Amino acid sequence: MQVTVQDNNVEKAIKVLKRKLIKEGIFRQLKEKRWHEKPSQTKRRKERQSLRRLRRQMARARARTKS
Template sequence: MQVLVRDNNVEQAMRALKKKMQREGLFREMKERRAYEKPSQRRIREKAEAVSRHRKATRKKLQREGLLAGAKRRSPGR
């Protein structure tokens, strides 16, 4: 991964690097690797993530087709 530093603006380059790392899922992977995860636990977690992704995709599809109400919007005052 590479980020260019322009005009000696290191802070901006750091923000860009963090954003790239977030998009690539690097932070999540580092968190998962902090401790050993048993293979059975890994399978259970991955299965749950797949179910969650499927439900989210189905919900979005139904919203696009108008069969399900859209996401609830919160007012900015709350």
């Protein structure tokens, strides 16, 4: 991953990098790896994530049909 610094604006470059890392899911992976997670907790977390994804997709589909 690469971010260019323009006009010595390091603050903006850091914001862009952070946004890219969040979009890629790097921060979430780091957060998950901090502590050991039992297999049952992993399964539950993945189920919650898939439900969240499904709800978000359904909400977006509803918003498209209403427009």
